[in-house]
Amino acid sequence: MEIKVLKSILNANDQVAEQNRQELTRRKILTINLMSSPGAGKTTLILKTIEALKGKARIGVIEGDVSSDIDSQKIGQVGAPTVQINTGGGCHLDASMVNEALKNLPLDDIDILFIENVGNLICPGGFDLGEHLKVLISSTPEGDDKPYKYPGLFTEANVLVVSKTDLLPYVNFDMPGFLRAVSGINQKVRVFSVSANKEGSFKEWADWLSGELSCRSI
């Protein structure tokens, strides 16, 4: 006997993700799924955002890594509530891991929640976590060919942060070509350029995020 199924393989994950999103929306917590390859600057972006929005928005962080709590310690040091998820080899976070982590965060005291995904440009793309925004970081030393090599994440991102722009004179990275490719495959994406070594470099991003928090009807 043949049964018609016509259901997404990630149906179970998507359902939990939707529960997460409803809960986070109800609590008015703007939630970001932060993705990049390892070492592109996810934790730095979070730390710089916490600094830039001090007094304007309370930030909480879910840290996903294969192992260690190095990142959550860094976040904890600046006084932000954080939960570490160790995937024990898993290459991405999924919605049920986030659901568990949410139980261990003081949600009443958080305006913006960063979910720092496992550093990887492939697997995190398929797994909805219940976020409101997908933010992708691409660092200049990785090269300008990434949008076509990893199109899944580049077509889905709401925001692209190009990091380590201070290295542009030393690396082979065609910024106009890169941006043309990105906007060609993703019309909705907003792009910010940052460098952790330049004073005030994260201001434009932080101001935009702060604006999203106040004007989004989440």
Next chain:
Amino acid sequence: MHEMAITQSMLDLVLEEAAKAGAGKVLTVNVVIGEMTGVVDDCLRTYFDLLSPGTPAEGAVLSVQNVPRQARCRDCAHVFHPSGIDWRCPQCRSFKLEIIAGNELHVESMEVE
């Protein structure tokens, strides 16, 4: 690891649907995988053979329909298969495109008894 998590989800879905239909055995699972998902069907098969023993899906044939990535040019509407590291429209050389196929990842149907 990616494929393992996906295979486990697929198996859970297959077993749930089989139970709903009152089936005791799953013979074939028809899966659709788009190129954009990056899911490798050989890996899916390997994990399916590892994860399904002892369940009604043990020994089931995984039949995979691969859907190639397809883009439509936003300037001239030409439909093409972008590949390599140059995804410009082969007709008008525009960079602006819309992905219209290749994101599929679902179980289409199953043969059960």
